[in-house]
Amino acid sequence: MISKDDSKRKELCDKVIETVKEQDIKFIYLQFTDIHGIIKSFEINSKRIEDFLEEGENFDGSSITGYGAIEESDKIAIPDPSTFYILPWRKQNKVARVICDIYKPDGNRYEGDPRYILQKAVKKAEDNGFTFYCAPEMEFFILNKDTKEAFKPSDMRGYFDYDPYDINEMMRYTIAEYCDAMGIEIEALHHEVAYGQHEVDFKYDKGVESADNTITIKTIIKTVAAHNNMTATFMPKPFPGINGSGMHVHQSLWKDGKNIFYDESDEADISLLMKKWISGQLKHARSMCAVLSSWPNSYKRLVPGYEAPVYVAWGFRNRSPLIRVPDFHGRPNAARCEIRCPDPAGNPYLQFAVLLSAGLDGILSGDIKLVEPTDKNVYHFSTKDLEKSGIISLPGSLRQALMEFRQSDFMKEVFGEDTFKNFYYAKLEEFDAYRINVSQWERDRYITRL
Numbered sequence: 001m002i003s004k005d006d007s008k009r010k011e012l013c014d015k016v017i018e019t020v021k022e023q024d025i026k027f028i029y030l031q032f033t034d035i036h037g038i039i040k041s042f043e044i045n046s047k048r049i050e051d052f053l054e055e056g057e058n059f060d061g062s063s064i065t066g067y068g069a070i071e072e073s074d075k076i077a078i079p080d081p082s083t084f085y086i087l088p089w090r091k092q093n094k095v096a097r098v099i100c101d102i103y104k105p106d107g108n109r110y111e112g113d114p115r116y117i118l119q120k121a122v123k124k125a126e127d128n129g130f131t132f133y134c135a136p137e138m139e140f141f142i143l144n145k146d147t148k149e150a151f152k153p154s155d156m157r158g159y160f161d162y163d164p165y166d167i168n169e170m171m172r173y174t175i176a177e178y179c180d181a182m183g184i185e186i187e188a189l190h191h192e193v194a195y196g197q198h199e200v201d202f203k204y205d206k207g208v209e210s211a212d213n214t215i216t217i218k219t220i221i222k223t224v225a226a227h228n229n230m231t232a233t234f235m236p237k238p239f240p241g242i243n244g245s246g247m248h249v250h251q252s253l254w255k256d257g258k259n260i261f262y263d264e265s266d267e268a269d270i271s272l273l274m275k276k277w278i279s280g281q282l283k284h285a286r287s288m289c290a291v292l293s294s295w296p297n298s299y300k301r302l303v304p305g306y307e308a309p310v311y312v313a314w315g316f317r318n319r320s321p322l323i324r325v326p327d328f329h330g331r332p333n334a335a336r337c338e339i340r341c342p343d344p345a346g347n348p349y350l351q352f353a354v355l356l357s358a359g360l361d362g363i364l365s366g367d368i369k370l371v372e373p374t375d376k377n378v379y380h381f382s383t384k385d386l387e388k389s390g391i392i393s394l395p396g397s398l399r400q401a402l403m404e405f406r407q408s409d410f411m412k413e414v415f416g417e418d419t420f421k422n423f424y425y426a427k428l429e430e431f432d433a434y435r436i437n438v439s440q441w442e443r444d445r446y447i448t449r450l
Contacts, residue, residue, distance in 0.1 A: 012081035013053045020046050020096070023086060029097040030057055030077045033114050035066025035423050036294070037347030039215055041097070053079055056103060066422040067112055075110055076103040083212055088181035089223055099212055112419045114349035115208065121353040121414065122207045125360055131254040132356050135204035136214055138344045139245035140221055141196050141238055142168060143231045151238070153196025154230055161191045171224050172198060178220045184213050194242040204250065207352045214348040234344040236293070237300035244301030247344040249355060252336040253277065262335035268316060269330055273363055278314050278323050278337055279371045280362020281355065285312045285322060287408035288354040289394050290401035290427060292342040296434035299397045301343060309340045313391045315375040322394070341394060350423070357414045398431045
């Protein structure tokens with residue numbers, strides 16, 4: 001329940017109301033995500049702002065994927081005033097957006113709200129004295145359509161290519177400007193390896209705030225591309241034979257204002273708690289893979305090569321294991337680990353929730369088996385080498401990942417039983433839609449040969 005006496009919330013709400021009136025904002029988008037991570041939105045007339053800030057807005061949740069059956073369809077979107085921002089691309093007839101928490105008519109939180117699942121994981125960390133910070137590196141493609149209405153990369157440039165005054169460079173600047181206007185501090189924007197591929201990195205923040213920023217950046221990038229008659233996509237593997245788009249997530253854990261992943265007494269300056277955190281994530285890597293890489297297409301990216309990790313191992317600097325510890329040059333605040341299998345097409349609230357929960361399990365369970373690092377290039381390991389090193393691989397398809405997910409009592413605990421089932425069945429339905437499709441590649445390859 002939202003406390004009517006929450007002074008901080010009231011202060012934020014008053015500031016929102018004042019801004020709406022001063023800026024003459026006409027409409028406000030209420031936003032949240034479905035279980036896949038697709039952004040959902042509906043507009044409210046700003047004249048009703050006092051009412052919906054306090055009471056929320058009713059909607060039918062039965063048509064939102066993962067939000068329950070029709071007999072329990074009534075849901076209420078309650079705005080989080082801390083996420084209120086004016087959309088910088090709406091110069092006339094100003095419009096704002098606010099991210100919402102989802103409630104049931106009885107005033108309790110809806111258990112299937114992905115944001116709530118992350119908030120619960122964050123609360124568990126806080127109850128144990130920890131603060132979780134993370135920062136995703138978001139890769140994406142900007143595409144044009146050719147005369148045959150087929151998508152193709154919008155440029156022919158490669159990694160870190162300098163493209164002064166090119167339309168793609170100007171779009172990256174616009175993306176950065178819009179992010180700044182919506183309270184997101186961009187640390188880097190650059191061209192990635194593949195044609196038409198780019199990456200945006202923003203400053204680390206607490207778990208929920210980083211997930212909010214992730215869905216906001218997706219909106220900004222797609223908007224900027226559309227304004228230039230192009231299409232931005234976070235599809236993990238839009239083209240065969242070239243790199244796909246990942247979302248490497250940098251993570252750190254803090255306590256009493258200090259980064260507890262740092263330990264100067266360790267040879268590598270990393271703490272035992274970080275090693276337990278990493279071991280917890282490796283322990284649950286296969287069962288949480290369906291959440292981190294949640295579409296059938298995700299597994300076209302997760303193949304050996306193309307800088308996509310498929311082996312459940314960790315190391316330093318080396319980019320072939322699933323988790324690596326980047327060189328942080330001995331700076332205590334910069335100590336972190338980076339998991340490399342997530343992709344930006346998933347639901348960031350659920351992705352960060354399972355990462356946080358798995359890491360905490362490694363720290364809190366008490367019986368975690370520490371996994372030793374490897375700095376050998378596991379891409380070049382033979383099957384025998386992998387077996388001898390005890391290194392297993394991630395699932396090779398969404399179906400295999402869902403089998404691991406379904407068998408995990410731990411994932412069921414993180415999601416809650418009903419949401420666990422909703423996620424499983426929603427993804428199973430998506431895989432079935434993929435499985436029964438016959439592609440042009442299959443027709444070209446087999447019709448005359450078979």
